[in-house]
Amino acid sequence: MLLQTFHLTIVNNHCMPGAQSVNCIANLEQDVSCVIPYLNSALGGSQCTQEPPSVTFKTEGKLISVQANCITVNGIKDEKQAQLIVEWMVREINETWDNRAAITPHYQQPERPSIADLLRLLPQTNCRECGEPTCMVFAVRLTEGAKTPAQCTQLTDDDRYTLETYHSSFSWD
Numbered sequence: 001m002l003l004q005t006f007h008l009t010i011v012n013n014h015c016m017p018g019a020q021s022v023n024c025i026a027n028l029e030q031d032v033s034c035v036i037p038y039l040n041s042a043l044g045g046s047q048c049t050q051e052p053p054s055v056t057f058k059t060e061g062k063l064i065s066v067q068a069n070c071i072t073v074n075g076i077k078d079e080k081q082a083q084l085i086v087e088w089m090v091r092e093i094n095e096t097w098d099n100r101a102a103i104t105p106h107y108q109q110p111e112r113p114s115i116a117d118l119l120r121l122l123p124q125t126n127c128r129e130c131g132e133p134t135c136m137v138f139a140v141r142l143t144e145g146a147k148t149p150a151q152c153t154q155l156t157d158d159d160r161y162t163l164e165t166y167h168s169s170f171s172w173d
Contacts, residue, residue: 001097002030002034002035002093002094003030003090003094005028005029005030006026006028006071007027007029008024008025008082008083009024009027010024010079011024021074021076022077023072023074023075023076024073024085024086025071025072026072026086026089027069028068028070031069032066032068032069032093033052033067033068035093035096035097036053036054037055037106037107038096038103038105039055039066039092040055040106041103041104041106042096042103043055043057043092045057046058048107052067053068054067054068057145058145059145062085062145063075064089066089071086115139118139118142118143118163119136119139121163122138123152123156125154129153129154130147130151130152132147138151138152142163149164149166
C-alpha cells in the first residue's frame with residue numbers, strides 16, 4: 001500500500017465570501033509522485049505535469065489534483081463530501097499502484113476530443129431532457145466534466161459507446 005495516511009483541511013474561499021462551496025487539501029504523509037503517471041493513464045487526467053509531478057482530474061464540475069504530498073479538491077459542499085472524495089482518491093492511488101505492472105504510464109494528458117466531435121455524436125434535438133437548453137451546451141458541459149454521457153437519453157447505442165469511451169479516457173465521471 002503506497003498511501004496510508006493523510007490530514008484533511010477545509011479551506012473557505014476568502015476571495016468569494018458568498019460562495020456556496022469550499023475547497024479541501026489532504027496533506028499526505030507518504031510521497032505519491034511515483035504513481036502520478038500511472039494515475040494519469042488509469043483515470044485519464046485532464047492535465048499532467050512531470051515537474052513538479054501532478055495530475056488533475058475534472059469530474060462533476062470539480063477539480064481534483066494529486067501532487068507528491070497532497071490532494072486538493074475544489075467546489076465541495078462540506079467536510080463530509082471532502083472526506084468521501086479524498087478517501088476515494090486514496091483508494092484509486094493504492095489500486096493503481098498495486099496494478100502498475102499492467103498500466104502503461106503517461107506523462108502527458110491524452111488529446112481531447114473537440115466540442116464539435118462530441119456534438120456530432122449527440123442527437124441534436126435540443127430536447128432538454130439532460131437539463132441543458134441545447135445539445136451544444138451539453139457538449140460543452142461534457143468537456144467540463146459537469147455532465148456525463150448517461151445524461152443524454154436520446155443517444156444511439158453506437159454514439160453512447162463512443163461518448164463513454166471518450167468519457168472514460170478523461171475520467172469525466
